[in-house]
Amino acid sequence: MSEFDDLLAANRQFAESFALSGFDGVAHAGVAVVTCMDSRIDPLGMLGLEPGGAKIFRNPGGRVTQQALEALVLGVHILAVRRVLVVPHTRCAMATATQNELRDLVAASSGQDASWQSFGVVADQEASLREDVAKVLSHPLIPATVQVGGFMYDVDTGLLDELA
Numbered sequence: 374m375s376e377f378d379d380l381l382a383a384n385r386q387f388a389e390s391f392a393l394s395g396f397d398g399v400a401h402a403g404v405a406v407v408t409c410m411d412s413r414i415d416p417l418g419m420l421g422l423e424p425g426g427a428k429i430f431r432n433p434g435g436r437v438t439q440q441a442l443e444a445l446v447l448g449v450h451i452l453a454v455r456r457v458l459v460v461p462h463t464r465c466a467m468a469t470a471t472q473n474e475l476r477d478l479v480a481a482s483s484g485q486d487a488s489w490q491s492f493g494v495v496a497d498q499e500a501s502l503r504e505d506v507a508k509v510l511s512h513p514l515i516p517a518t519v520q521v522g523g524f525m526y527d528v529d530t531g532l533l534d535e536l537a
């Protein structure tokens with residue numbers, strides 16, 4: 374018995390109708406999405422894409438970190454990405470809490486000091502989104518032919534708002 378038995382059972386069902394065997398792994402819709410880890414976000418569904426359509430990079434807040442840029446450079450040059458969407462969202466914990474509030478929550482949950490753990494909180498989501506889009510646009514290995522947009526995802530309506 375494993376704590377993962379339910380998920381492994383679901384995986385066996387998934388594999389019975391698995392259709393991506395031999396798939397090449399490129400982004401078939403030419404799309405890459407950088408978005409938050411938030412479970413309210415369905416990155417493929419919100420764009421009308423199917424599995425295989427897009428490269429997805431997620432982190433707390435949907436920020437364009439060094440590792441996100443690494444993923445986008447690979448996506449553009451090796452995996453057929455032509456359009457990049459940076460997608461933070463409304464009611465994101467990374468934008469509604471301070472770093473100290475998050476440290477306090479983790480400290481209370483873990484019963485340990487969490488003051489050393491950094492959290493990439495966002496003071497102004499729109500300003501951060503514009504900075505993040507600019508980071509992608511100005512990256513020397515991402516050509517000007519790649520379209521880059523910044524969008525706020527509303528977790529209550531499912532709508533994207535183009536902001537950058």
Ligand SMILES: [Zn+2]
Nearest residue numbers: 409411434465
């Ligand atoms: Zn979030």
